[in-house]
Amino acid sequence: MADKILFLSLYEPSKTGEHIGGPVILANDILKVTDPGLNVDLLVYEKDKIMYDLPEYIKFISWSKLASRTKKRNFLSMLPKNLYHDVPCYTINVQEYDKIIYYPYFAALFNLKNCNAQIYTIGMDSGPMIYLRGFVRHKNLITRAFCLYGFMQALSIDRKAAEVSEKVFTVGKADAEFYRSVYLVNAKYIPHPITPLIDNIYPIEWKRGEKLRLCFPGGLTRYYASGLMDNLINLFIKRAEKLKNKIQISFLGRIRYKQLKHRMEKLSSLGVAIEYTEFAENFEEYLSKQHVILLPLVNGGGTKNKTLSSLGMGLDMIGTSIAMENVYGVKKEHVAETAEEFIKLIDLRISQHRLFGLETEEVQKLKAYHSVNKWRKYFWNEIQ
Numbered sequence: 001m002a003d004k005i006l007f008l009s010l011y012e013p014s015k016t017g018e019h020i021g022g023p024v025i026l027a028n029d030i031l032k033v034t035d036p037g038l039n040v041d042l043l044v045y046e047k048d049k050i051m052y053d054l055p056e057y058i059k060f061i062s063w064s065k066l067a068s069r070t071k072k073r074n075f076l077s078m079l080p081k082n083l084y085h086d087v088p089c090y091t092i093n094v095q096e097y098d099k100i101i102y103y104p105y106f107a108a109l110f111n112l113k114n115c116n117a118q119i120y121t122i123g124m125d126s127g128p129m130i131y132l133r134g135f136v137r138h139k140n141l142i143t144r145a146f147c148l149y150g151f152m153q154a155l156s157i158d159r160k161a162a163e164v165s166e167k168v169f170t171v172g173k174a175d176a177e178f179y180r181s182v183y184l185v186n187a188k189y190i191p192h193p194i195t196p197l198i199d200n201i202y203p204i205e206w207k208r209g210e211k212l213r214l215c216f217p218g219g220l221t222r223y224y225a226s227g228l229m230d231n232l233i234n235l236f237i238k239r240a241e242k243l244k245n246k247i248q249i250s251f252l253g254r255i256r257y258k259q260l261k262h263r264m265e266k267l268s269s270l271g272v273a274i275e276y277t278e279f280a281e282n283f284e285e286y287l288s289k290q291h292v293i294l295l296p297l298v299n300g301g302g303t304k305n306k307t308l309s310s311l312g313m314g315l316d317m318i319g320t321s322i323a324m325e326n327v328y329g330v331k332k333e334h335v336a337e338t339a340e341e342f343i344k345l346i347d348l349r350i351s352q353h354r355l356f357g358l359e360t361e362e363v364q365k366l367k368a369y370h371s372v373n374k375w376r377k378y379f380w381n382e383i384q
Contacts, residue, residue, distance in 0.1 A: 002037060002038055002039045002384075003038075003039065003098035003099050003384070004039045004041070004096060004097050004098050004099075005038060005039060005040045005041070005097065005098065005099045005100070005101065005383075006040075006041050006043055006061075006094060006097040006099070006100045006101065006117075007031065007040055007041065007042045007043070007058075007101045007103065008043050008092070008100055008101060008102055008103065008107045008110065009027055009042065009043070009044050009045065009103040009107065010023075010044075010045045010087070010103065010104065010106050010107055011023045011024045011027050011044070011045075011103070012024060012027075012044050012047055012050045012051070012052060013027040013028035013031055013042075013050075013052045013054075014027075014028055014051075014052055015028045015029075015195070015197065016197070016282075016283070022124065022304060022305050023104065023124060025195060025305055026124060026171070026192070026193070027103060028052065029193045029195070029372045029375065030103075030122065030193075030372075030375050030379065031054065031055065031058060032055055032372070033372050033373060033375050033376040033380065034055060034057065034058060034376075034380055035376065035380050035381070035384070036055075036057045038057075038380065038384065040057070040058045040059070041058070041059045041060075041061045041097075042054060042058055042059070042060050042061065043061045043063065043066060043067070043092070044060075044063065045063065045087070045107075046063050047062075047063050048062040048063050048064055049062070066092050066093050066094070067090050067091065067092045067093075067110075068090065068091055068093075069086075069089050069090055069091075070089065070090065070091040070111065071088065071089040071090075071091075071111075072089065073086050073089055082153070083106070083127070083150065083153045083154060083157065084109060084153070084157075087106060087107075087109040087110060088109045088110070088111070090110050090111065091110070091111040091112070091113050092110050092111070092112055092113065093113045093114055094112050094113065094114060094115050094117060095113070095114035095115075095116075097117045098117055098118070099117050099118045099119075099120065099383060100112070100115070100117045100118070100119045100120070101119075101120050101121070101122060101383070102119065102120070102121040102122065102161055102165070103121075103122045104121070104122060104123050104124050105121060105123050105127065105157055105158050105161040106157055107121075107161075108121065108157065108160045108161035108164065108165075109157060109160065118166050118383075119164045119165050119166060120165055120166055120167050120168075120169070120383055121161045121162070121165040121167075121168045121169070122168075122169045122170075122379070123158075123161075123168060123169065123170045123171070123175060123179075124170075124171060125171075125172060125175065126154075126158065126170070126172065126174075126175040126178050126179075127150070127151075127153075127154030127155075127157065127158060128151055128154045128155045128158060128178070128182075129174065129175065129178055130150075130154075130299065131147045131148070131150040131151035131154055132147070132151055133299045133322075134146075134147035134150075134299045135147035135148055135151060137227075137298050137299050138226070138227075138298075138299070139227075140226075143226075158179070158183070159183060162179055162183035162185040163183070163185075165185060166186070167185075167186045167187070167188060167382070167383075168185050168186070168187040168188070169187070169188050169189075169190055169378075169379055170187060170188070170189055170190070171189070171190065171191065171192040171304065171326065172189065172325065172326050173189045173326055174325075175187075175189070176188060176189040188378065188382075190374055190375055190378050190379060191326065191328070191369055191370045191371075191374060192304045192305075192308065192326065192370060193370055193371065193372035193374070193375060194308040194309070194312045194366070194367055194370040194371070194372075195284070195305065195308070195309060195312075196372075197283075197284045197309075198284050198309050198312050198313045201284050201285060201288050201313050202288065202313060202314065203287075203288050203290070203291070203313055203314055203315045203316075203357065204288065204289055204290075204291070206291045206353070206355055208353065211245070211246060211247055211248045211273070212246060212247045212248075212291050212292065212346070212349060212350060213247075213248055213250060213289070213290045213291040213292070214247055214248070214249050214250070214290070214291070214292050214294055214346070215249070215250040215251075215252070215287070215290035215291075215292065215293050215294060216229075216249070216250070216251050216252065216294050216295075216296075217252045217253075217283075217286075217287065217293055217295070217306050217310075218252040218253035218306075220253070220256070220260075220296070220297075221256040221257070224297050224298065224299055225296055225297055225298060226257065226259075226260075226298070227298055228296045228297075228298045228320070228338070228339060229260060229296045230259060230260060230263060231338070231339035232294075232296055232339040232342050232343070233260065233263040233264060233267060234263065234339070235339050235340070235342075235343050236249075236267050236272065236343075237263065237266055237267050237270060239343070240267060240270035240271060240272050241270070241271075243272060244270065244271035244272045244273075246350055247272065247346070247350075248272070248273035248274070248275065249267075249272065249273065249274045249275070250274075250275045250277065250289075250290055251264070251274060251275070251276050251277070252277050252278075252279075252280060252286065253277075253278065253279070254278060283309070284309055284313070287306075287309060287310055287313070287315060288313060288315070290315065291315075291316060291355060292315075292316045292317060292318060292346070292349065292355065293306065293310045293315055293316070293317035293318075293319075294317070294318055294319070294342065295307065295317065295318070295319030295320065295323035295324075296319070296320060296323075296336075296339075296342060297319065297320050297322050297323045298320065298322070299322065304326070304327070306323075307319065307323060307324060307327050308327060308366075308370055311327065311329065311330070311334075311357070311358055311363070311366055312363060312366055312367060312370075313363075314357040314358055314359075314360075314363055315357050316334075316349070316355040316356045316357045317334055318333075318334060318335070318336050318342055318345050318346070319334065319335065319336070320335070320336065320337055321335055321337065327366075327370075328365065328366050328369035328370060329358055329362050329365060329366045329369070331356065333345060333348070333356040334356065
């Protein structure tokens with residue numbers, strides 16, 4: 001008889017991401033390639049019902065059936081920017097399970113009762129690495145203090161997951177190396193899968209005489225983009241007279257900090273067309289209506305779906321090496337590290353009236369490298 005496996009998730013799976021994005025999409029992708037011969041139950045933090053249609057061979061277990069609140073939140077867990085929330089307050093009875101999968105690292109904070117199971121952890125972007133990068137890259141003292149605070153919390157959480165796990169699976173090469181070298185844990189990198197939602201969606205043509213549609217596709221908070229994003233908009237402002245008849249800007253999501261909002265308003269007042277969309281019901285369809293996706297990230301993760309979806313449908317894009325990290329097929333025309341380099345690559349496209357999206361054969365190689373079936377082969381088959 002097959003081992004009984006509990007997939008313990010902080011997030012309800014969803015193929016579209018809803019308002020959460022990457023974590024729920026990755027959960028969906030991993031679950032949908034579960035081997036039908038496995039005996040897998042899904043337990044989702046504080047969910048007694050879910051909207052997601054599970055594969056018929058995966059059974060959803062209501063939260064209240066296995067979990068109970070056994071502790072009160074302590075003072076530290078109620079501080080601003082705390083990563084723990086009330087997760088450590090719950091105890092889960094896992095007596096009937098042979099194997100448990102934490103998704104992601106934070107699931108290690110739950111207390112397990114009657115546990116004799118082997119434990120595996122699926123991570124996304126390494127929390128300690130994100131905060132460490134932020135500490136190094138940001139100059140603002142308050143932001144750096146927040147990064148240090150987040151780093152210490154994330155380090156503690158990840159250490160707990162690593163200590164109890166037979167193996168840790170990551171979607172980043174550097175993340176896997178981090179867990180091997182810092183925690184001395186067996187860690188394996190598996191490429192982040194590319195969503196099938198982009199199938200049969202193709203980018204619009206950039207016709208002669210049309211403005212170049214530049215798109216900032218969300219996630220550009222002060223923490224992740226401040227500095228580079230501001231510098232890029234300032235360069236747009238300086239060149240507004242020359243660019244206003246050549247470009248238009250699409251901005252997805254809320255503008256999260258006042259300085260950027262004021263600079264965008266200034267740019268608009270100088271005649272550069274800016275279109276704001278707070279939320280796109282169909283994210284892939286929204287992307288396909290753009291010409292060039294811009295990702296001026298100075299820190300963080302969480303952009304893999306944006307990058308993979310864009311390149312996978314043949315869209316052109318320009319982003320930092322952080323935005324393009326662990327993505328197959330990226331070209332030099334796609335990468336810029338400074339505002340000046342972003343402008344230079346935009347000028348290249350305008351002067352040549354040319355986009356640098358991947359060709360059909362390159363897209364096929366990208367999709368093969370980031371195939372979700374690798375999670376069946378290198379994750380599900382390995383834990384059996």
